[in-house]
Amino acid sequence: MTLLVKKQARERDREVVERSSNSLEASGMADKLAPEKRHSFTHNDQKVFEWDQTLEELNIYINLPENVPKKLFYCTIKSKHLEVGIKGNPPYLSHDLSNHVKTDCSFWTLEDDIMHVTLQKRDKGQTWPSPIMGQGQLDPYATDIEQKRLMLQRFQEENPGFDFSQAQFSGNCPDPKTFMGGIRST
Template identity: 25%
Template sequence: MSDPKSEKAYDDLTAEEREVVDKENRAREEAEQAALPYTWKQELSDVSVYVPVPPGTRARDLDVKIQKKRLSVGLKGKEKIMEGELCQEIKLDESTWTLEDQKTVYIFLDKVNQMQWWENVLTHHPKIDVRKIEPPNSKLSDLDGETRAMVEKMMFDNQQKQMGKPTSDELKKQEALKRFQAAHPEMDFSQAKIN
C-alpha cells in the first residue's frame, strides 16, 4: 500500500507538509547532483560547468567538443567523463572551455534562450526543480535606464496599491483632468469618472 500523503497533490498539502516534501526533494536533488562527474551553476543567460580531471592534465591531453546541442569532455584515448545532448541550445560562438590549474575543465555555455532556467546540463542526467531557483537580487543601478525606470514605476505602483492610493497612471489621469477643468471652468465635471 502506498503512502497516502505522497499521493496528495502538492497544492493540497499544509505548509508544514510542504516544508517536509521540499526538504526531502532538496536532499534527493543534492545527492543526485553530487553523484555527477561534474558540478554546474547557472544564471538566466549562461551555464558554467566544472569537470575535474587528473592533476597535471594539460590542454592537449583533453578531448572537449562543444556543439549547439551536444557536449563531450574526456581525456584523449580514454572513456568520456561526460557526453550527451544538452538540455537546451547554446550559442556556439560565445561558448568556450579552459583548463584551470591543470585539474579542472571550466566550460562556459551561453544560452540561446536567456529567459529559461535549465533543469540539467545533459538530458540523461537528473533534473533540478527550476521552480525553486531564487535568482540573485540585482541592484537597480545594474539596470539600463529604460528598464530601471520601468521597475521603479512598477515598485511605486505596487506600493501605492498596498496603501490604497492611486497608481502613477491614475495620478496622471487625475492631473490631466485637473488641467482640463482649469482650462474649461464653464464645463460641469461633477459626474466625471476616471477609469
C-alpha cells in the same frame, strides 16, 4: 578630415567610459544576485560535475584527474551536445544538452585542476533544470529558487538603477524568459 576622426574617436571613448562606469555600478548588484552555490551532479555516489547558471550562461565545472597533461583534455560544444574527455580515451561526458546553446559564444578553459565550460544560452533567461538532458534534474523547490533568482537578475539588468538584491517573490515565480512579453534585447 583627421580632426573629425579624432573627435569621433574621443566621443566613442567617452561612451565606452560611461558604459563601463554604469556597468561597475550594476556589477555590485549583479554580484548579490549571482548564484550562491553550485549544483552538483553525481552518479554512483561520485561527483561528475558542478554547475550554475545566469540569465545568459550555464557554467559546468569538472574536476580534472591528476597527472594528465593539460594539452590532452578536449571539449566539443555543439548546439545541443557536449563531449568532454582525454584524447585517445572514451569520452568522460558525451550527452545531449537540456536546451540549445550558441556555439560561437560558448567556450571552455582549464583553471588549476578544473575544466570550466561556459555555455551561452540560445534563449536568454531560460531556466535550465540541468545541463544534461534527463540527468540530474533539479527538484521542484530548487527549480523555483533558480527561477526566482534569474527573474531578479532580469529585473536588475532591465532596471540598473534599482537594488533588487533583497527582493523576494511570494508564491510561484513567473518564467523569466517570457514574463511581461519576454526579455528585452540589449
